[in-house]
Amino acid sequence: MAPKSASSIKSTSAVQTLFDAYTSQTSSRLKFIDAFLVFLILSGVLQFSYCVLVTNFPFNAFLGGFSSTVGQFVLTASLRSQVNPENKGVYKEVSRERAFADFVFGSIVLHFFVYNFLG
């Protein structure tokens, strides 16, 4: 994010407009999903910095935890993109219900492997 930090007041205002646009245009359901995504990002960053700064000793435990965060993140992001009304044209064959079922199935498989990995 180097360019952002090195930017002028113009870009800060751009971020401000972006934030405004986001709050006004996004439905509360999507905001809920976004909150979960932010939580996952924070959790991932925390785990990664622990691995880098402290130790990666049980490497499989770290990998299991980190992959579950990343995997859950992308699955949730997929769900967000599928239920986003703006993307209706993109997903012709995936209804909202189907999207949620896919999300659940993917998460179950993911966490099955994560559980196996921690073992």
Add this chain to the structure above:
Amino acid sequence: MKLFAFVSFLAIPLAFAAKDGKDKLISLAASGNGVIRLDASTFDLLTAPNRDWSVAIQFTALDPRRRCTPCKEFDPSWNAVAKAWTTVSAEQRDNHFFATLDFDEAPTVFQKLNLASAPLVWVYPPTEGPRASTRNLPSKYDFSTGYEAGPLSIHLSNHTPVPIPYKAPIDWARWLTVVAGLLSFALTLRFIAPVLQSRWLWGAVTIITSLTMNGGFMFTRIRGSPYTGHDGAWISPGTQTQFGQEVQVVAAVYGTLAFSFVMLTMIVPYQSSPARQRVQVYLWSGVIMLVYSVLVTLFRVKNRGYPFKLLL
């Protein structure tokens, strides 16, 4: 055998002369940029039975009359490795020598050693001193890794007191070409972008690549097959060999056949006149039958046991 008898006869005076001989060798090596140009007498001196130095000798025939292409190819690598050796500190450097013996300068040595081919690299281990080897026989370098300097220096480092500090020179010309190519690509990107975005350009590249690969191009490249045989034959019998020219012929045959099919699917149905369309259908079908027969015939030449054949 004769040589060794001769040398051992000379051994006693040489033992006294060894110190002088070594000094002489050192000066010879220094003057020859790390490589001693040998003749019959210096060869005997260098491979004297009582030596506390090791020596690597290149037997070669660089005279144009000898027509030894590999010798010419190998010589620069040899000199480069020898030059790298000169950068080693003196006390280590003087315990190992690099030498070159040209056939035209000492044919007697070739006869004595019963050598019939060149280039060869022999490494004589020292017989005295801390590194003395029990084996007096020279070890031979195996050219299976090619004529490059890198593998040579790795191999010879097994025999030298310290590893040879050889580093492959940076190929500036190549890097410059790459950089220039990238730059010109970036500059002309605006103009050639439409070409790059044309699917048929990519299509042509894809098709040509897969045709040459399926024609066995990688085989000829990896095995270094000649373009044609010695007697001018362009097809080599046997399913596990092939010549360079076969790649072209086979790729062309495949290409023609594929092209006929593409014409039949993509062009012929869009014809406006029934008569012309009919002619084209017959034409391309004929081409397919004929070229396919040629292909099967080619395959029968390669694989004699193949029982099927078409028109031909």
Add this chain to the structure above:
Amino acid sequence: MAIHTQVWRAVYGKSADAIEKSVENVDESIRAIICIPRLFPFTFGHVDGLPLSNNVSPTTVANTASLLRIVAFGLISAAAIASRLFAVINFESIIHEFDPWFNYRATRVLAAKGFYEFWNWFDPTAWYPLGRVVGGTVYPGLMATSGVIYNFLHYFNLPVDIRNICVLLAPGFSALTAWATYMFTTEMKDSSAGLLAAAFIGIVPGYISRSVAGSYDNEAIAIFLLMITFYLWIAALKQGSALYGTLAAVFYFYMVAAWGGYAFITNMIPVHALVLLLMGRFSGRLYVAYCSWYAIGTLSSMQVPFVGFQPVRTSEHMGALGVFGLLQIVAFASLVRSHLSSKQFQDLLTVSVISMGLLGAGAFIVMTYKGWIAPWTGRFYSLWDTGYAKKYIPIIASVSEHQPTAWPSFFMDLQFLIFLFPAGVVLCFRDLRDEHVFVIIYAVVASYFAGVMVRLMLTLTPVVCVSAAVALSTLLDIYVDVAEPAVPENENSSANGTGAATADAKKAKKNAAVGSQAGPNAAAAASSTLSDIVNAAKSSSKSSPSKQKGIWGADARLVIILNAIGMLVYFVFHCTWVTANAYSSPSVVLASSNPDGSQHLIDDYREAYYWLRMNTPQDAVVMSWWDYGYQIAGMADRGTLVDNNTWNNTHIATVGKAMSSPEEIAYPILRQHDVDYVLVIFGGLLGYSGDDINKFLWMVRIAQGVWPDEIQEPNYFTPTGEYRVDERASDAMKNSLMYKMSYYRFAELYGNGNAIDRVRNQNIPKIGPTLDYVEEAFTSENWIVRIFKVRKEDPLGRDLKSANAFAQGKKRKRSKPVSRRRAVV
């Protein structure tokens, strides 16, 4: 690893005629089965498009079509399985080649003792004295599959022998491969192309070569997994469904557990995603499909112990990770763009995306230098730098299936598909939907790989079948369609048509240049590009271009259809012939022909292995070249020094050194490794070219890699650079243990005649080599396998050479069995 497939094929070619005769009946029946499905797809594939009589409802048509499809598919499966049974019919239900013997042995352990025992199985007899942790060094997918089938059948009280499951696993999975290919091709075009592709892959020799009955190797199930994973990936991409992405990941996991070639998928899918990105075809569907596949697939692949943490540690897997990261950035950017469209912000986005990309690449390079990410492993690296293996890893270069492919192999394995394949790729370029891009990339990459290594022909075969099926079915679509186009219109309207068409084409080009074309638009663009081409093709003749397509007249159709049928029938004959002759030999049992044309089986291997099993102590250690390690372990049940799992180069080089050194140097090595017997393969009597003398140079080369001072390849050649075994052979050659054991008492067979080595066509000296440190223990009927016993140290402390000389001087006693030997002419 079918090490000597080629050598073998070369040998086998000689007796090909005899074999063909002996199986003629089988041949016919199988041919009959195969022919039916070949003809099926295009007789009904177009039912949907046909103007049938009006009193048939569309539902009936659809039902009939799907019924026919099922019937055709059943026949294709039957043909695929049947044509793989030649080996069982010609020989018997036996495991083939080399690697399958290990897989079979491991599967037996799995079936007998259960999965946990198998997982913790330490095999002390292999790699003596090191042993091998089998559970952590195999891809267990194959054995697990057989184990599951075995337990399933036994649960239903069907007591099928585990050996038969192993033998028939590959044919069974070939039917599943045909189904997966059908699904994949259906995504590319339609179900008629799918059926054609299924029929092609069912009988194409390029795939049969690795999946005949008895060829119980990882590839047997891997190709099915490859195709099903690719199909699920394409389905996930088309629908944007996380379900299919997850399923793709699950099958990817199965693939990782089954075959080392999984790296092909690991790189193909990211390359596809990357190319789509570069073409400006990013969409939410791509994001969903790729991310769900990658996140779950990578995590699951790390469950396989043999793979371990490689997916996050080695360069082969880093491309996939990079594309994953890139997709996150692009997805985030496109989300932001949807909220905000100010020019300034767009610039900012572009800059940040590019700088993030550069940052990632830089981090990758730094990590490679720091050693956190392992560089490319030798096996993969040797695919790019083709000279690499020969220089640095002779053990890889020595395997015959790692040799480059000459063109006859392509034609032999793929026949007419090989030239339909480029035509199919052209058709993919015409439509160029997202999934077609995949086929195109696959075609290029697999063509290259198949050219570099014979064994990778296996990965080329599916894409050739798919692509050829697309080409052929498009052709038949056009020429079977009975609807004729209208009579050409007059000049005026056509002129307008031209104008419109070119305008269209220009527009399409512009759109393409913008680069934001989605799939359906691209198809439209494609058709106008096509008309552009047609216009160009016709502009010289000034004829009127009509937009409609079709064929006039029945004769033109008939020519094309007959031509196609002829080619298909020829293809069936070709496949049957190749399968029967080249790919159906177990290589444990050899076949030759008697003078009267009847088949003669040469069973020397099993004879010798059985001798070992019956006549040597249970804990005896047998030294042989690594090719035979698995067979000795599987059939003779004795310890081996090295085997086909070539993980320890030094150990193999030790064996190479022992074989290529003189007896007195080899003897201490043998004693240090507790070797009781030495086994060599000798083909000189029979003309069997895959013997140890022909592999000898590789032993020398590999030993030279470790002991460059003691073993030197040039010493084994004559001064003129020839590889000879007669009087002119070099001293190093004549004194080597391998030479001595191979030719020990060989000349005596011929009495006063010339002893001829039939492989190398050279005369063997009358006075053969003598052996002091080993003694002959067993020689098989045709001399293919010779086993020598290593003598113990002399009880009086003399060295064995002088002890022997002493004994010979005292009394010339021969206690060796002579009766077993006979000269086979």
